[in-house]
Structures are given as C-alpha cells and as structure tokens.
Amino acid sequence: MDFKQIQELIKIVNKSNIGELSIEEKDFKITIKQKEEAVQNFVSAPQPMYAPQPMAAPQAAPAAPQAGGEAPKAAAAPAGNLITIKSPMIGTFYRKASPDKPSFVEIGDDVAPGKVVCIIEAMKLFNEIESEVSGRIVKVLVDDASPVEYDQPLFLVEPA
Amino acid sequence: MNTSSQNPIIGNPFIQLAKVDSTNNYAMAQIHNGLAEHGTTWFTMLQTEGKGQRGKQWNAEEGLNLMQTTVLNASAFPLSNPFHLTVIVANACYEFFSKYAGDETSIKWANDLYWRDRKAGGILIENIIRGNKWLWAVVGVGININQTEFEGLPNPVSLKQITGKDYDTVELGKELCTYMEKHYQRYLKIGFLPALELYNQHLYQRGNNVHLKKDNVLFSCQIKEVEENGDLIVTESSWDRFSFGEVEWIMQ
Numbered sequence: 001m002d003f004k005q006i007q008e009l010i011k012i013v014n015k016s017n018i019g020e021l022s023i024e025e026k027d028f029k030i031t032i033k034q035k036e037e038a039v040q041n042f043v044s045a046p047q048p049m050y051a052p053q054p055m056a057a058p059q060a061a062p063a064a065p066q067a068g069g070e071a072p073k074a075a076a077a078p079a080g081n082l083i084t085i086k087s088p089m090i091g092t093f094y095r096k097a098s099p100d101k102p103s104f105v106e107i108g109d110d111v112a113p114g115k116v117v118c119i120i121e122a123m124k125l126f127n128e129i130e131s132e133v134s135g136r137i138v139k140v141l142v143d144d145a146s147p148v149e150y151d152q153p154l155f156l157v158e159p160a
Numbered sequence: 161m162n163t164s165s166q167n168p169i170i171g172n173p174f175i176q177l178a179k180v181d182s183t184n185n186y187a188m189a190q191i192h193n194g195l196a197e198h199g200t201t202w203f204t205m206l207q208t209e210g211k212g213q214r215g216k217q218w219n220a221e222e223g224l225n226l227m228q229t230t231v232l233n234a235s236a237f238p239l240s241n242p243f244h245l246t247v248i249v250a251n252a253c254y255e256f257f258s259k260y261a262g263d264e265t266s267i268k269w270a271n272d273l274y275w276r277d278r279k280a281g282g283i284l285i286e287n288i289i290r291g292n293k294w295l296w297a298v299v300g301v302g303i304n305i306n307q308t309e310f311e312g313l314p315n316p317v318s319l320k321q322i323t324g325k326d327y328d329t330v331e332l333g334k335e336l337c338t339y340m341e342k343h344y345q346r347y348l349k350i351g352f353l354p355a356l357e358l359y360n361q362h363l364y365q366r367g368n369n370v371h372l373k374k375d376n377v378l379f380s381c382q383i384k385e386v387e388e389n390g391d392l393i394v395t396e397s398s399w400d401r402f403s404f405g406e407v408e409w410i411m412q
Contacts, residue, residue, distance in 0.1 A: 088239055088292045092405075114192075114290065123390045123404045124270050125242045125285045128188070132291035 085155040087148045091122030095144045109137050134160040169199035171337025177204040183229035184300040198233035203333045224306040228333045234294040243390035244352050247359045252339040261322045268364035278317035360385045371410040
C-alpha cells in the first residue's frame with residue numbers, strides 16, 4: 001500500500017460512519033480509527049515514515065524534522081476536550097505572513113472566529129486560514145514551511 | 161466589446177489610491193475590518209511594498225503601470241480546486257492585454273502574462289478561508305503599461321514597448337475589471353471546463369519544447385497542456401506532469 005492509498009483510505013473513513021478500519025497484507029498492517037467529532041488518524045506501520053504528522057509530500061519544501069523511529073507524534077493528539085484546527089487543503093503551511101513578520105499565533109495566544117492562524121499556500125494561491133472557534137492555542141502541530149495534507153491537524157485549541 | 165452596459169459589479173466601486181504599501185494588503189485589511197464588498201477594486205499609482213509571489217517584490221514606477229486588487233466573494237469557487245479562480249483571472253488578463261498587444265500575448269503557467277518571451281504582468285491571489293469555507297478572494301493584478309526602463313528583472317516588457325503608445329492606466333484598470341466581470345459571469349453560466357480550454361488555447365509555449373529544472377536537474381520537454389487540477393502536462397520527457405512549484409522554468 002503506498003502513501004497515496006493510505007491518504008485515500010483516511011479520507012474515506014473520515015467521510016464515513018466507520019469507527020475503525022484495519023487492513024492487513026503481508027508484513028503491513030494499518031488501522032484507521034475515528035473518534036467523535038475530533039477525527040484522529042491512527043496509522044501504525046512498521047516504517048516510522050508512515051506517521052501521519054510530518055508528511056513527505058511531493059512538493060520540495062524544507063523537510064520537517066521526521067519523527068525519528070519513535071512512536072508517532074500524533075499519539076499525543078487531542079486529549080480531553082481540545083479542538084483541532086485542520087488544514088482545509090493540500091499545500092504548504094506558513095506561520096507568518098512573510099519571513100520577517102511575527103507568527104500569526106503562538107502557544108498561549110487566544111483565538112476567536114475570524115482570527116488568522118496561518119497561511120497555506122496551494123497552487124500559488126495564498127490562503128489565510130481563520131479560526132472558526134474561540135479558545136487558546138495549546139499546541140502547534142506542524143513546523144513552519146512544511147507540506148500539509150487535506151484535513152491534517154494544524155493546531156490544538158483549548159476551547160474558551 | 162462593451163460590457164459596461166450590463167451593469168458590472170466587478171470594478172464598482174473602483175477606488176484610486178495615490179500610494180499604498182500593497183493593494184492586496186489594503187484589500188485584506190478592508191476585509192478584516194468588514195469593509196469589503198464583492199467587486200470592489202483598489203487601483204494605485206504607487207506601491208511601496210508591491211508583492212509578487214511570496215516575498216518576491218514587484219517593482220513598478222509611480223503612475224506608469226496598472227496595479228490593482230479586486231475583492232471577490234468566493235462562494236462560487238470550490239475550495240477543493242482553487243485553480244478555477246486562477247484560470248478565470250488569467251483569461252481576463254489575456255483578453256484585456258491581447259486586445260492592445262495582439263496575439264503574441266500568452267498565459268505562462270501558472271499565472272503570468274507574457275508577450276513573446278517576456279513577462280508583461282502577473283497575478284497574485286490571496287484568499288480568506290474560515291474552517292472549510294472559502295470566504296473571500298483577493299485578486300491582485302500587476303501589468304506593465306507605460307514603463308520602459310526596468311531594473312533587475314530578467315525579461316520584462318510593457319505595453320508601451322510593444323505598441324509605442326502611452327496609455328491612461330486608470331482607464332485600462334477599469335477596462336480590465338469589465339473583462340474580469342465577463343469571465344466570472346461566463347464561469348457562473350457554463351462552468352470551468354470552457355474556461356480551462358480557453359486558458360490552454362493561450363498557454364505559453366504550448367506544443368513547443370522548453371527547458372525546465374526540477375530538483376536542480378535541467379531537462380527538456382514539450383508543453384502539452386494544463387490539467388483541471390492545475391498540473392502542467394508535458395511529453396517527451398521522463399516526467400509527464402508537474403504541480404505548481406515543482407519545476408522552474410529556464411528561459412532561453
């Protein structure tokens with residue numbers, strides 16, 4: 001199963017009512033679980049590169065530090081009632097309007113609907129992503145200038 | 161071609177700014193302050209921090225060129241394929257510019273306006289997205305009109321260099337709005353595929369061999385077309401498609 005197929009699977013599960021999906025073939029096993037509203041993508045595979053967090057995308061962007069063989073970072077995902085802000089598209093994630101500007105949000109900052117949290121560049125379009133929720137940023141899940149996938153969690157927000 | 165009789169929305173109001181950091185920044189700020197409406201266009205005589213694609217500067221002399229930004233309500237466009245918007249704006253720029261500069265005008269993938277092998281203008285689109293909703297598109301267009309000296313740009317060209325004439329940039333800006341209105345309405349009526357066909361008809365170097373660079377490897381290929389998702393399709397090369405930002409164009 002290649003990376004693209006895994007992405008497709010995750011999309012299918014996300015859009016469905018399936019709670020959990022496991023597929024096993026030869027030395028490869030994948031389980032995709034869905035939890036309530038906050039979707040959690042769980043991928044366990046022998047190769048650490050299948051960790052859903054730092055994704056190797058086709059675009060040649062500065063490589064994000066890869067999870068070095070350890071358990072996938074995503075395991076530390078939404079605890080309790082945290083809300084996830086997700087990427088609405090495939091593209092490159094930027095935390096600043098331009099390299100010399102400060103980040104849109106830092107950990108500990110309050111956000112509200114309409115507050116810009118990042119830019120995602122896709123197909124040479126620059127997309128300001130606004131928060132839909134009110135709360136406080138508790139975690140930034142993606143490194144600046146890394147490629148992101150559709151629906152990939154970007155920030156964790158503690159609801160106000 | 162007179163579309164003004166149809167009561168166009170794009171370019172109404174058409175607001176002139178003597179000087180601004182960048183018309184796109186200005187439009188973005190207006191949106192954030194709740195002051196933008198679909199079609200509002202800001203034209204400026206001077207940009208102090210003109211923006212090209214992320215971080216690249218757009219240099220233009222005061223009052224000589226067309227620099228404007230139009231705000232569009234983006235509800236007509238699919239977030240799953242923002243390339244629709246790029247195509248519509250590029251088609252409008254093409255039709256506008258070719259009216260004066262002739263049929264050696266072309267659209268260079270993805271969003272540059274070309275005349276022969278020289279760059280006449282560019283498009284910079286910024287969007288505002290909340291959750292999964294594409295709220296606003298901020299469409300910046302810069303086209304060289306009366307400027308004849310350019311510093312530090314590899315291959316610029318202006319309308320004046322092509323035709324030998326001077327132009328009223330404000331009038332041209334308003335006229336470009338009418339073409340944007342026309343192509344936007346056409347998209348609403350008959351959809352994306354006819355727009356893509358038009359885009360491909362005027363694609364720079366279509367059917368010709370060009371040199372591209374990918375991951376520091378220089379290679380040649382033939383330009384076939386641009387696909388629905390915005391990928392460039394080529395032949396006679398070991399690759400057959402590229403997405404934006406994956407390849408660099410090497411001009412001869």
